[in-house]
Amino acid sequence: MIKFLIEKEFKQIFRNSFIPRMIIMMPLMMMLIFPWAANQEVKNIKLSVVDNDRTTMSGNLVRKVSSSGYFILNSVTGSYTDAMKDIDSGSSDIILEIPADFEKQMMDDKHSTVMISANSVNGTKGTLGSSYLASILNDYSAELRSDMMQNLSISAVQEPRSFSIVPEYKFNPRLDYKVFMVPALMVMLLTMITGFLPALNIVSEKEAGTIEQINVTPASRFQFILAKLIPYWCIGFVILTICMGLAVCVYSIIPVGSLLTIYLFAMIYILVVSGMGLVISNYSDTMQQAMFVMFFFVMILLLMSGLFTPVGSMPDWAQYITILNPLKYFIQVMRLVYLKGSGFFQMIPQFLSLCCFALFFNVWAILSYRKSS
Amino acid sequence: MTEEYVIIAENLTKKFGNFTAVDHITFSVRKGEIFGFLGANGAGKTTAMRMLCGLSHPSDGKGIVAGYDILHESEKVKQNIGYMSQKFSLYEDLKVWENLRLYGGIYGMKDKEISIKMDAVLRSIDMQSEKNTMVRDLPLGWKQKLAFTVSIFHNPKIVFLDEPTGGVDPITRRRFWEQIYSAAASGITVFVTTHYMDEAEYCDRVSIMVDGKIKALDSPQELRKKYSASGMDEVFQKLAREATRKGD
Numbered sequence: 135m136i137k138f139l140i141e142k143e144f145k146q147i148f149r150n151s152f153i154p155r156m157i158i159m160m161p162l163m164m165m166l167i168f169p170w171a172a173n174q175e176v177k178n179i180k181l182s183v184v185d186n187d188r189t190t191m192s193g194n195l196v197r198k199v200s201s202s203g204y205f206i207l208n209s210v211t212g213s214y215t216d217a218m219k220d221i222d223s224g225s226s227d228i229i230l231e232i233p234a235d236f237e238k239q240m241m242d243d244k245h246s247t248v249m250i251s252a253n254s255v256n257g258t259k260g261t262l263g264s265s266y267l268a269s270i271l272n273d274y275s276a277e278l279r280s281d282m283m284q285n286l287s288i289s290a291v292q293e294p295r296s297f298s299i300v301p302e303y304k305f306n307p308r309l310d311y312k313v314f315m316v317p318a319l320m321v322m323l324l325t326m327i328t329g330f331l332p333a334l335n336i337v338s339e340k341e342a343g344t345i346e347q348i349n350v351t352p353a354s355r356f357q358f359i360l361a362k363l364i365p366y367w368c369i370g371f372v373i374l375t376i377c378m379g380l381a382v383c384v385y386s387i388i389p390v391g392s393l394l395t396i397y398l399f400a401m402i403y404i405l406v407v408s409g410m411g412l413v414i415s416n417y418s419d420t421m422q423q424a425m426f427v428m429f430f431f432v433m434i435l436l437l438m439s440g441l442f443t444p445v446g447s448m449p450d451w452a453q454y455i456t457i458l459n460p461l462k463y464f465i466q467v468m469r470l471v472y473l474k475g476s477g478f479f480q481m482i483p484q485f486l487s488l489c490c491f492a493l494f495f496n497v498w499a500i501l502s503y504r505k506s507s
Numbered sequence: 508m509t510e511e512y513v514i515i516a517e518n519l520t521k522k523f524g525n526f527t528a529v530d531h532i533t534f535s536v537r538k539g540e541i542f543g544f545l546g547a548n549g550a551g552k553t554t555a556m557r558m559l560c561g562l563s564h565p566s567d568g569k570g571i572v573a574g575y576d577i578l579h580e581s582e583k584v585k586q587n588i589g590y591m592s593q594k595f596s597l598y599e600d601l602k603v604w605e606n607l608r609l610y611g612g613i614y615g616m617k618d619k620e621i622s623i624k625m626d627a628v629l630r631s632i633d634m635q636s637e638k639n640t641m642v643r644d645l646p647l648g649w650k651q652k653l654a655f656t657v658s659i660f661h662n663p664k665i666v667f668l669d670e671p672t673g674g675v676d677p678i679t680r681r682r683f684w685e686q687i688y689s690a691a692a693s694g695i696t697v698f699v700t701t702h703y704m705d706e707a708e709y710c711d712r713v714s715i716m717v718d719g720k721i722k723a724l725d726s727p728q729e730l731r732k733k734y735s736a737s738g739m740d741e742v743f744q745k746l747a748r749e750a751t752r753k754g755d
Contacts, residue, residue: 138612142601149600347596350560351613352586506562506581 139361165380169312176262181205182217182226189237228252305473317468320377328370328404332411333428337418349505370404390475402488403464409495416502435461460491518568528554530719543710544700551719552700573664589666595654599643614661648679668699704740
């Protein structure tokens with residue numbers, strides 16, 4: 135008898151004018167546009183330079199900064215007040231002030247101070263911008279020092295001992311944001327589609343009145359819920375496959391780990407979100423209500439999943455909350471498999487957590503579906 | 508309990524908070540009978556019917572439908588009944604044959620059985636040419652005809668019809684009653700709610716519900732005699748005048 139119910143769900147989905155298109159369009163949009171936009175690398179920082187020195191050395195410094203690729207030289211002014219005006223009007227993000235006797239100090243004392251002030255309304259831009267700038271300045275001062283060493287072969291000043299750190303970025307050597315974001319975006323997409331569609335499904339039958347007709351039949355709650363789940367399961371696999379295909383074609387991002395592991399985890403994860411959607415659908419009386427409630431939860435889950443901000447840098451209380459966030463586990467898994475190539479046995483904790491969520495939501499969905507009142 | 512009665516209600520009651528929608532109703536319906544369940548809007552007809560179908564738990568009293576207790580064996584009751592609601596809840600985005608197939612399948616019919624029976628019933632209601640039509644494209648009268656066919660497709664012992672003829676013209680209603688008669692002739696007990704008094708005349712027996720209570724129960728002829736009325740309409744007017752509840 136379940137066969138007939140599943141058949142009906144599939145027919146309804148494919149006859150819907152909207153759902154099949156969404157299943158194709160959403161992955162395309164998400165995978166083609168979002169990885170470029172959701173980029174946390176800070177570029178195009180607008181820079182105002184206050185050059186009080188106006189010497190060759192200060193000129194070289196400005197050239198060095200503006201040729202780095204991170205900064206757009208907005209203006210070179212003579213006073214800090216003018217530069218502040220640029221900040222106020224929004225045409226500038228960061229100010230580099232070079233003191234009046236910069237070159238002289240460098241020649242005499244081998245030492246000088248410049249000032250960086252950053253507009254930190256956008257915190258990331260402010261901190262990252264000033265740290266980029268600082269590292270460029272360090273480079274420059276090292277260059278100057280070695281130049282001077284050559285010129286003044288006999289130097290009275292002992293060269294300060296220094297060491298430099300050369301980082302090696304494991305698993306993502308070029309620190310490419312896309313490699314990091316794309317697997318997580320796939321999770322986000324699966325959550326949106328296989329979560330929202332079931333949330334709207336049962337409640338739409340309530341609105342149409344067809345649910346009552348099903349309720350007077352001997353179809354059991356388990357069969358009814360299972361028949362609702364299975365189509366979304368298939369849709370989830372289709373979406374995941376499209377996404378992984380696009381990741382390879384467009385970004386050449388290929389999982390280091392095995393595809394089988396990804397599909398295995400996805401299988402459980404789709405059950406989790408679809409189950410959650412069905413629970414919400416069961417408690418809602420109208421599509422609007424279901425939509426808003428689902429939106430509320432998905433929003434929280436996304437923000438607390440580590441998609442954009444690492445869970446590890448959240449305050450303790452927030453980290454405790456994320457224990458209850460299924461998204462967190464699946465995003466971890468996707469990133470681990472994609473970047474690090476982790477195998478199933480290294481991710482048993484995540485697997486067990488997801489299984490618990492799947493069981494919890496689907497049992498709840500079956501129990502909260504009432505055939506009679 | 509004898510085999511003769513397929514529906515037995517004893518003091519069946521449904522309360523919603525302080526409001527008693529159905530107030531201790533007691534009646535029984537014979538096998539093969541067309542039983543009319545009359546009442547004004549808001550009298551409690553639909554609530555009573557929903558309890559008998561196992562959609563709503565009674566607050567008090569008991570009911571036996573097709574030999575099963577409506578409270579404890581509601582799933583067994585459901586296996587033996589058909590139900591057609593006011594809204595004729597067919598799936599609008601499924602075709603005519605797909606609706607029949609779905610409900611046949613849910614009641615445990617096999618593919619082959621379904622396809623054989625489908626041709627027969629579509630022929631009998633003259634809808635063979637509409638087999639592949641999407642339900643949403645059918646006119647209201649046809650939807651109604653199909654909804655009734657779907658509700659008796661699995662050959663239930665009893666079919667519950669909740670105001671099945673709302674919103675259609677008298678000719679379509681007349682034809683619909685012909686369908687009901689032929690179902691009754693094949694041995695299906697018909698339990699029908701309505702507020703059209705001309706339809707009451709077609710029933711073997713009718714009960715009239717006022718403010719959640721059954722005020723009268725007999726054959727239309729007997730009721731007319733008892734209330735010295737020329738038609739069921741007049742009987743109804745006389746009883747309904749006592750109502751204090753506002754219709755919805």
